[in-house]
Amino acid sequence: MFNLLFVVFLAPFLGFVVLSIGRNRFSESTAAAIGIGSLGIAALTTLALGIAFIAHPPAGGAFTQPLWQWLDVGGFAPRFALRLDGLSLSMLGVVTGVGFLIHIFAAWYMHEDDSFARFFAYMNLFVASMLFLVLGDNLLFLFFGWEGVGLCSYLLIGFWYKDPANGTAARKAFIVTRVGDALMAVGLFWLFREVGTLDIQQAVIQAQQHLAPGGTAITAITLLLLGGAVGKSAQLPLQTWLPDAMAGPTPVSALIHAATMVTAGVYLIARTHGLFELAPFSLEAVGVIGAVTLLLASCAALVQSDIKRILAYSTMSQIGYMFLALGSAAWGASIFHLMTHAFFKALLFMTAGSVILACHHEQDIFKMGGLRRRLPLEYACFLVGGLALSAFPLLTAGYYSKDEILWEAYAGGHLGLFLAGLLGAFLTPLYTFRLIFTVFHGEEKLQAHPRPGVTNWLPLVVLMVFSTFLGGLIHLPLAGVLPAATEHTVPTSQFEIGILSSSIALSGLAVACALFLGHRRFITWLAGSAPGRLLAAWWVQDWGFDWLYDKLLVQPFAWFARINFRDGIDLAILTIPTGLRALHGALSRTETGRIRWYAAGMAAGALVVVGMVFI
């Protein structure tokens, strides 16, 4: 049974190959059938594997399927091998399940696009790469998928390539994440130097035996890996690419920039948790980065006006929660939140896509309004998704995962992280319901024209169901891969923390209602006041990170490339022929044809020679 593992990534990959060879020759329905069908095969295989895995777990809790030896050079012998354990199975489920639904939705969304087949080719390649990333049993293999998903992200953000702005956003996404990738690569070099292997299991064992816990080497290695993770997962300080990445088609935002690729950083840290446990400083850094990103992104989300950018900042802040959980060593809670977030954020993005299409590609929430009458399904989806995002108590999936995170952060003694998480829990409903109330309530500002279809509503409804408490009931088979949370002896119980976090989320919701429903007098006054304007301007620009990087890195680089257009080194070398020519010119000028000059020259020369002989 487990031998079918390779089918999971092979199916979408073959789909990519067929679609990219056939391209424009395929009709829209054929292309959609290949794209969706291949993912359906992957999802069904995953389901079968999951059932088999839970019914008859493989020995040691993991199944490894070697494909072939990649290379064997000077003691470095990584192979292509797939590893199925509880963690990769959970990720497989998210990637193929949510990916399948998003593919269905994409067939609706991309209807009548000129490059329909190209879109599905890229989407399939993305899923295949993501599965590579998740299934790889050594870090080089993982890096393979890691770069592959980055490439697909680039191709899909810039999918509508005729607009140069999309190209810029795509390049930015690739290059910023590539900075993280380069850090990660250095981390891999260093890890290899210390432990002599990049096989994840082996590396962890070797590191535990040979590296001093908390030592320089392990701390540096894990911090470098963290660099890769923050790049991919859009965390501070490499988060700037994610809001711009919204230039891509909305299904792309749902699949890549909400549900799967951006959580790869979380997966990486969870996968290498054995290393991070040896480096308390790095683990702390993970938590702090998560907490800070969570708060900064929430604030930025509060003042955006583009519906997709709001969701992008929200994604950033939710991944911040996952990092916070990792930093508190709440590994399981982090992956659990990864899953529930994939459900409700994919739901929110796809719904946003429906709204955008219904509003004729309008993305500014302040130009929408009162849409709940014309778009009831979208309204319902946004409510369910928004409530899940806000961790509405008991009824939503988001509540269960976020509550778990907050509890473990508190119980693990990470008071700062816990407080940041609570503050975030207050901010989340604020920006979520600002969006919902602005778009769906109030007066109707434009005529929405919904384009119904089964490929539209079916994925929305399925994800809506999973975003409720039903999604929260899913139990991930993580025991045995990730260490369970340790028993804590704190005076407060999980129940009490749950009450606390729920009441904070509910009060955030209440404040949101007070601020954004009805006449909005207070918020209008607040936004109009001087400090309000200043803060809004600052937050809209994501706290000025883009501005800073532009001034510090992009502009100097472009400036140097520009002034060095003629290649300064070449110009320096060209002074040699120029000098020779000048010398030649000077000497040839002495060739005047006048006898007395020659005679004088000879006499002077003779004098010099005689003088040199005698002196």
Add this chain to the structure above:
Amino acid sequence: MMLLLLLLVPFIGGLVCWHLQRLDPGQARSVALGTMIVVLALALALWLTGDYSQTLLPLAGDPPGHWVQQFSVPWIPRLGIRFSLGLDGLSLLLVTLTALLGVLSVGCSWREIHTNAGFFYMNLLWNVVGVMGVFLATDLFLFFLFWEVMLVPMFFLIALWGHDIPGGRPRLYAAIKFFIFTQSAGLVMLVAILALVFVHYAASGELTFSYADLLATPMSARTAFWLMLGFGLAFAVKLPLVPFHSWLPDAHSQAPTAGSVILAGILLKTAAFGLLRYLLPLFPAASAAFAPYAMALGVLGIIYGAVCAFGQNDTKRLVAYTSISHMGFIVLGVFAGTQIALQGVMMQILAHGISAAGLFILCGELQERLETRDLRKMGGLWARFTNLPQFGLFFILASLGLPGLGNFLGEFLILLGTFKAHPRLAMIGTVGLVLSAVYSLILMQRTFYGKPGTEAPIPDLDRREFAILTTLAAVMIWLGLYPRPFFAVSRAPMQALQSQYAPAATEPGEPATVREIP
């Protein structure tokens, strides 16, 4: 005997092409293609017939090994000069690369060259003779001879069939610049070769140019250092290493497509080969002493080439600067000298040969169709072709170092192998991974993406062009996913090289692995 054929076949093919110039110039290209296919077949036959676990250079402490194949006859006995050729895994890989790119460069000239076609193909084939000779020669005099023989046909290729860019430098300028740079550095190498022979003569009383005999020439560290620099300069210019690189962008931008393919794909690799075959084995200690500076220059080249590439407006100049950047990795890996880094160098040589050839062929095809190489006049070409942009994307991604394609493995292994002993340099070199994304994606944007000026379709790749690019792409994927056959062939030479070089390279007081415990 096979080795001699590798030289004779293109030599005679070139003569035939030259004569066809008078009789029937239209046939020259077919003769050239046939000749190169025979050469490729010979190279592939070599793969099947030899046991490549052997090489002349012994593992440290072992008695000398032997070439897998060799051919040797006396040439100028009084001076100890022999016409001797030898082949091991290292030269086999390069010979195969040369033969493959030779076939493709004839293919990509099919429609481009009309004037003096016979003479053109003679130059192309004789260039291949020179390169093959460099890879096969095992006598330093013969090596130098071939090293110079490479230059002349390339000079003519650029000077006679090159392009004059409006507003740019004339092609004769580029040809002369190329010639003076490489020739003057070559002369320094000649002096170094003669000095090495005399040092050997003084020590042993035997006048010989034989590589095997000169290998263990006893000399003072000072002598070794200066001789090493003499060789090194020639290789540095040819590679090219910053700051000796500035002939390359000019030569590339003016050369015809086939010239660029040969130049980037093979000629530059002769320098990498020189480092591996001559510099390190002849002067292990001196090379090791110089290694930090060489590696620093390599890293400088990685970054400088990448930054310059970003600023160019001419597609071929841009790709030329990316070559400089990629070659920086080779210098870094060679002087790092670990097994992983050296094998990475091997992979980088092959992969860059393929990817640069692909990019230059694409530049040539775009130029044929658009009659410009100016990026400011391109943009939005994606929708105007069917297949060409996909190949463009593919080779740009290869150059960017996407895993699954050869360049990634080359660069990754080089950095991985370098990090062990020189973590700082490796870290700075890793910046190249980011910069390669910067220049690659800007190239993609400025050619294929963006708003098209007009939607009018442009003739797409014909069958010949499609076949050429598909071949290159297939080899690229093979290198990236299943490189073991290639590594297996180069293992013995690289192990021997490392065992000779590593003791010298490991500085006292620096253990191989540093474990810091607070």
